[in-house]
Amino acid sequence: MPILAVSPASEKLSGAVFLSSMGYEFDPGSDHWRLSKDVSFRTDTLPARFGPELMGSFKNVLAQYAKSHSPQHTRAMYSRLKHYLDGTSEHVPLSVESFISYRSQLGEDDWMLSSIRSMLNKWSSLGYPGVPDDTLRLLKKWKIKGNRKGYAVQSMCPESGPLTDIEMDALISKLLEGYANDSVSLRDACYVMILSMTGRRSSQISALKIKDLVPENGYYWIAFPRVKQKNSGWRKSFRKLRVIEDLWLLLQRKAETVIADFQGLVGAELPAHIIKELPLFPVLNAYDPALSLHEQLAGDFLHARTNEVYESLQLFTAKNTVISERTGEALHLHPYRFRYTLGTNLAREGKGEYLIAEALDHSDTQNTGVYVKNIPDIVERIDKAVALQLAPLAQAFQGIVVASEASAKRGKDPDSRVYSPRGNVGSCGSYGFCGALAPIACYTCSHFQPWLDGPHEAVLDGLISDRDRVYVETGDLKIAAVNDRLILAVSDVVTRCNEMRIKVKNV
Template sequence: MSLFSENLSLEQLVSDNGWAEIPEEFVTREGKLAVIKEGRWFLPCETRAGWVNIRRFGSPILQWLMAKYMIHTAQVTSSIHAVSCVDAVYSQLKERDFFNKAVVCADPLLLKPALIEQMERMLTRLKIKRQLWNAYRPIRWYLWCAEHYPELGFCEIYASELDSLRIPGGPKGEAVRSLDPEQGPLHPHLEVSLITNALRTDTGTEYEHYQQRAAVALANTYGRNPGNFIALREEDVYDELDHPEDPVWVIKIPRIKKGFRSARSDFIVEALDKETFRYVQELIQANQAYESLVEVNDIVTPCARPLFRLDTPNHMRLQTGDYESAFHMYSVGFGKLLRDFVERMDLISPLTKQPMILSARRFRYTVGTTYAAMGVSRRELAYRLDHSDEQHVQVYYDIMDVLTYALDKAAVLEYSRFVHLYCGGATISADSIIATDALIVTDEHSQPGDVDAIGACGLNDLCHKFPPFSCYLCPKFRPYKSTIHEYLLDSLVRMHNERPESQTLGVHRVDVILAIGQVVKMCQGVSA
């Protein structure tokens, strides 16, 4: 009992009822050790810091009960669930400084009416805010305490009333349904193209830059939760055929959903496209500058080599003896990599005209809507997004009728201010003396020198891309100051709106459209 605020009457109740004392350590459902030091529990959570300050609950009775409930949930469900439940009880019941006032309350008879009044205030507040789902965990805590420890100030009759309440689920997928421009799926043409181009043009060589590129590329490609990505290790990227001359690179992504005691107890193997592999491989190479060793009691212990690693070992994991995962970062660290990439690359959303908001959840929504548009089955989509059941992916199919990403010329010219896909030179006058073999024409019937010529090429060899469309994405291109670019823009916008699913240009059509928009603005003498 000395680990908490001392209370003789509570100690007597524990002794009289034969209740088990609070242990100083126990093993969680994941099979890892949890320890208590100075009134704080250290739980080995994989995705966040797992320490819990028991003393903040004020009353010695509430401190003791919260420790008991935390141990129960950590052993039955998971450590992360235990931490989340304790945090939810505190955040929802702390109104009116309840826990600080409860410090002097050592009598269960006095605590009982105060708890009921606080629970009722919480329910009233959440009903007014239309956020009743936030009451679920505090209610489950009260029911558990009333069932196991009613002698400590929990009313069994009131518990039965709480149990009869219908608590709705949270508004999952609301940002997807509303296509929220800040929290919903990223616009596949305007925002995703901007992110892809930023990845390709990023030349940063600091260690964090390699981490940022790999984080953005993986989130954009697979749409998993941060917990999936932070559990990755270098060994999870490998050549499936083990053929050095013609490798087939894959990535083994850990699963984190229900039924798994640890993220690394089950995996989904995914193919790695060339660009994503490049960013991941660069990060692995950058990781080689760091050792994964910790010194414990003057003994050097090797640790796993995570893909997204910390510079120094995680203090919380060292406290619980989880040396294997000492260098794995938390989910908040992964989210920070995405936000830092936006700030460093100055990504401005064409839709909101504000810095783009990037999160693993937004990438997840984007991948989900993309797969649904491709006609992937619900079962397959749930598996690919690591969902626990098919019900959670229904929202992506519900919005298919409103997912129309039409473009018009005025919008393209406006968006081109933010989506800088054109990387060629400045415009040149149409009467400039250009070698005939360096002219680019709009179709195979045109001849060098015709009015249809769109500009000059700095490439001496034959272009194996897809001119003239690929020219607008080429750094060697110098466009004529001509209205021909507007003609091409009108044609491609019309083609896109008639057949948005078709990409028959040989290069990504929307990228070309946005790049041409920049050239049109340049020809008009307007800075894009």
């Protein structure tokens, strides 16, 4: 075990066992710290020139962060100091000269100095040796700007920014289709659905327990544990969010499987006070039958890793290609894109910074201004020319155009016909029951087989006319644009039918 800095305070900490903010024991003198189910890191990777005394002081300071701050923040502080030391190898550690050199290297990224300055001030206030007074005075004098916020939102980047309504519709459609045909597991469906419907952080989702699903006065709520709150431990504070019934029912089914799984592990019925403490997304193989289940449920030990939410999202997109109408390529999805989407949609609806901050579970508005200052436009009017141009990119139509009813799967079955006020438009190839509204829901369904001679252009004209009428009557683009993905799907059918007629004519 490394020798900690020689000072009265550090001597007391030598060999001591601390408790992280997440309830994990760690030895400050150890070279490996595990602070939570998600965060563990080595503390012996700093350059040798840092020396044992500085290293001892630093570990004691870092231990204080581990006790009162999130594990992620503690690890970030270690990484920040290592980045500084690696970039100033020709200078004495923590000297004035080293920081002048480091700041010149950072350029526009000098915001990284802010966390180091904060840590060194804490270092000094705790009474550990190693930080020169000249360095503290220099850092105090510097005006360090904050890091750049909201680039992905400001640019509406199709790779990393907010999703459009059409992209969200395509995502949900793929998710429901995959879950219905068992290509998407219940666990993955829950993860993707919660992300898309609530915009919550992965760490909040993985920390959920069954008791956080709260029915109240005929509505459905999820009490999400708050994160990124200063001096707030794991599941110490909550903020309730109302959710739709579809998400609620999906999570209720997940809760039922969790209860059954744990009762199978324990080999007995679980009492109600234990059931409510079960994690909604558990790691079953982490259960230790030699220990009390009640005690194991007190911490995060049986909860899924935070990164599992991201991994689940990547698995979903790998198996289910969701196409962006902006790029014509598969969507690149990350949990944060759903947060950007929620904030952007609220700003587009005219909501202010405080309401957006509350919806995103922020404690202040310093990160919400980017939404209200950069409100993206919904296309005010989609005419036929625009729709026909965007349709091939969106790939909203999932079926197959057939030459006639006779060529369709189930073509001999009159019940397979898809009706519209303008006449029959195609056949349904599914043998199962479907309660969806035809033909509106059919054009984006993989079972739909539009007929070559169907009145698809009339359907398209009707949809565009309805969109314009709703906008004139309500003045609300969000409501008027609700069928935009459907418009693109019908447009795609019109284009394919026109191309097929040309081929048939030339044969």
